[in-house]
Amino acid sequence: MNLKDHKVAVCGAGGFIGGHIVGELMKSGVNVIRAIDVKPLDEWYQVHTSVENVEADLKDAENCDLAVRGATAVFNLAADMGGMGFIEANRALCMLSVLINTHLLLSSQQAGVSHFFFSSSACVYNADKQRTPDVIPLKESDAYPALAEDGYGWEKLFSERMCRHFEEDFGLQCRVARYHNVYGPNGTWAGGREKAPAAICRKVLEAKHSGRHEIEIWGDGHQTRSFMYIDDCVKGSRMIIESDIHEPINLGSSELITINQLVDIAESFAGIKLKRSYNLSAPKGVNGRNSDNALILDYLKWEPSTSLRQGLRKTYDWIEQQMLVAVPA
Numbered sequence: 001m002n003l004k005d006h007k008v009a010v011c012g013a014g015g016f017i018g019g020h021i022v023g024e025l026m027k028s029g030v031n032v033i034r035a036i037d038v039k040p041l042d043e044w045y046q047v048h049t050s051v052e053n054v055e056a057d058l059k060d061a062e063n064c065d066l067a068v069r070g071a072t073a074v075f076n077l078a079a080d081m082g083g084m085g086f087i088e089a090n091r092a093l094c095m096l097s098v099l100i101n102t103h104l105l106l107s108s109q110q111a112g113v114s115h116f117f118f119s120s121s122a123c124v125y126n127a128d129k130q131r132t133p134d135v136i137p138l139k140e141s142d143a144y145p146a147l148a149e150d151g152y153g154w155e156k157l158f159s160e161r162m163c164r165h166f167e168e169d170f171g172l173q174c175r176v177a178r179y180h181n182v183y184g185p186n187g188t189w190a191g192g193r194e195k196a197p198a199a200i201c202r203k204v205l206e207a208k209h210s211g212r213h214e215i216e217i218w219g220d221g222h223q224t225r226s227f228m229y230i231d232d233c234v235k236g237s238r239m240i241i242e243s244d245i246h247e248p249i250n251l252g253s254s255e256l257i258t259i260n261q262l263v264d265i266a267e268s269f270a271g272i273k274l275k276r277s278y279n280l281s282a283p284k285g286v287n288g289r290n291s292d293n294a295l296i297l298d299y300l301k302w303e304p305s306t307s308l309r310q311g312l313r314k315t316y317d318w319i320e321q322q323m324l325v326a327v328p329a
């Protein structure tokens with residue numbers, strides 16, 4: 001399948017990843033016919049004016065019919081989500097995203113869409129495999145037996161399953177990527193939904209600009225993670241929808257790092273060292289998580305490769321610009 005032969009609708013296009021996907025597809029000559037998000041247009045991270053931009057709640061079945069009308073390929077990036085602080089405190093809201101994916105699948109099937117992309121998450125993985133920081137990278141089969149992240153992860157796992165059965169029973173070609181921590185410019189960096197890379201960059205920048213050289217870190221700082229730069233996420237998502245991969249597949253970096261090391265990198269950009277305090281009662285997620293990329297390497301001969309230092313530099317610089325715009329000197 002080549003996306004250039006399709007008319008594409010992108011759901012969740014006002015968000016971080018959706019906005020980048022619309023931009024990159026258009027840049028490469030793909031016919032994106034529609035971008036949809038529940039947020040008012042002036043809150044979208046990126047607005048591409050040559051596309052039909054629609055404000056609509058995709059939990060509503062009729063809006064899903066309108067969203068996919070005339071499209072032959074659909075990206076579903078729409079979900080109520082955020083970093084650990086948000087998903088641990090909003091489990092019901094996260095689970096309600098099941099309405100979005102369910103109605104989008106139904107509308108896509110009824111409208112004769114040929115390819116459907118679902119953005120799943122590493123939060124589907126069994127928590128017992130993520131108890132210690134010295135992780136064994138998670139391979140796709142580690143989602144079962146199921147013990148997903150409560151709320152958000154269970155919704156993703158259920159929706160993956162819906163995709164699988166829509167393909168088996170109705171022939172709708174579903175492609176499912178399990179994203180591992182995506183970061184980059186034009187995403188959430190404040191307000192409570194931001195994830196660790198943006199939150200750490202912001203905190204380091206606040207310390208630099210205020211002169212108060214202190215930082216609060218959620219957890220003990222020894223938690224391990226991998227973080228994927230947005231350009232790799234966009235490239236991999238496109239490769240996956242264009243592929244014949246009929247099973248959920250990891251899309252993540254395998255560069256493992258502790259949260260303390262993430263802070264080290266951000267401090268090096270700022271040229272300062274901060275006094276660290278550790279908030280052990282704050283939401284911190286699992287102790288360790290990394291992406292096993294054997295399957296994607298096997299299928300696509302490719303894996304995300306932007307180094308964290310390189311990607312974080314761009315993210316840090318973008319957040320600094322946003323902070324200066326928000327509070328002019």
Ligand code: NAD
Pocket residue numbers: 011012013014015016017018036037038039056057058059076077078079080081082100119120121122178179180181182183187188195
């Ligand atoms: P985001 O919050 O920036 O974007 C999601 C967008 O969906 C938002 O703009 C939001 O307004 C929109 N949305 C929410 N409810 C909606 C509704 N009812 N109708 C229409 N639009 C609605 O998040 P993101 O980081 O761009 O994530 C995109 C997708 O990737 C999500 O499905 C998310 O669960 C998944 N994912 C992201 C990450 C990550 O690290 N960013 C990791 C794993 C999975």
